[in-house]
Amino acid sequence: MQKFKSYSILDILKLILGSVLVACAFRFFTYPNSIVSGGVTGVSQITNLLTGLPVGVVNICLNIPLFAVCWKKLGLRDLVGALMVMVMASVFIDLLAYAKFVATDDPLLAAVYGGVLNGAGNGIIYTTGSTGGGIDIVAKLLRRKYAHINFGNFILGMNVIVVLTFAVLFHRFESCMYTMIMMFISSKVMNLLLYGANVSTVCYIISTCPAEVADAINGEMHRGVTFLKGQGGWSGHDQPVILTVIKRHEIAQLRALVRTVDDHAFFIVTEAKDVFGKNFENIQSED
DSSP: OOOOOOOHHHHEEEEEEHHHHHEEEEIIIIIGGGGOSSSSHHHHHHHHHHHHOHHHHHHHHHHHHHHHHHHHHOOHHHHHHHHHHHHHHHHHHHHHHGOOOOOOOOSEEEEHHHHHHHHHHHHHHTTOOOOOOOOOHHHHHHHHTTTTHHHHHOOOOOOOOHHHHHHHHHHHHHHHHHHHHHHHHHHHHHHHHHHHGGOOOEEEEESSSSHHHHIIIIIIIOOOEEOOBBOOTTTBBOOEEEEEEGGGHHHHHHHHHHHOTTOOEEEEEESSSSSSTTBBOOOTTOO
């Protein structure tokens, strides 16, 4: 049986803060301007408009069968975290309704700032390794089965279904356009919190003194290097190509370092989508 790893105090505070931000985005920005949320919260919003039932209550009711079906595959820690977020966000959404406060009646501003708050809230939640329940659970399980598809793409696909349903039922196509703006901004903010400081780059260096460049990278930056076999297309001479993976903020340091060794070196930088291994992401991670 898998050992349960409890949440730290910091993780719990993150879950609370993230839930509050998500609830504020919904109650003060998107909901008053008929901007539909994605996922189960969006379905709850549609149900609210059709029946008048509180969004938070509907959200909890819709999540219960998802947890019942998926709890064995999620693991105890993920289940507890998702339950905490789902309950807190739902309660905050209904409690904030009593504030009778609307931040703006401009749909564009609501989409922008609602997206920022929503993305920040979800990003903070995801940094703990937890999810917000709802379609996040489904996306996490699908991600494990179809690892070649991004987690965000699963979320986007299911959100599109909810948004199109809202548009068809209420004929609010303009609201759905604002929803797409909100979702785009939310995903960018969320990715910034999750990956912004950890974006890695792959660097290829072609130099007449590859050994010296490699030694400098190892010694000064403590980064590993790999020699690839290359050949000059014009000269036909064998030419080793240095490959190294670094963080984005280290590019300037590496460029200066290479320049001190060989100011005629050819330096290519490309962005790496994911990097797993020592000093990077955990290769054992399933998400």
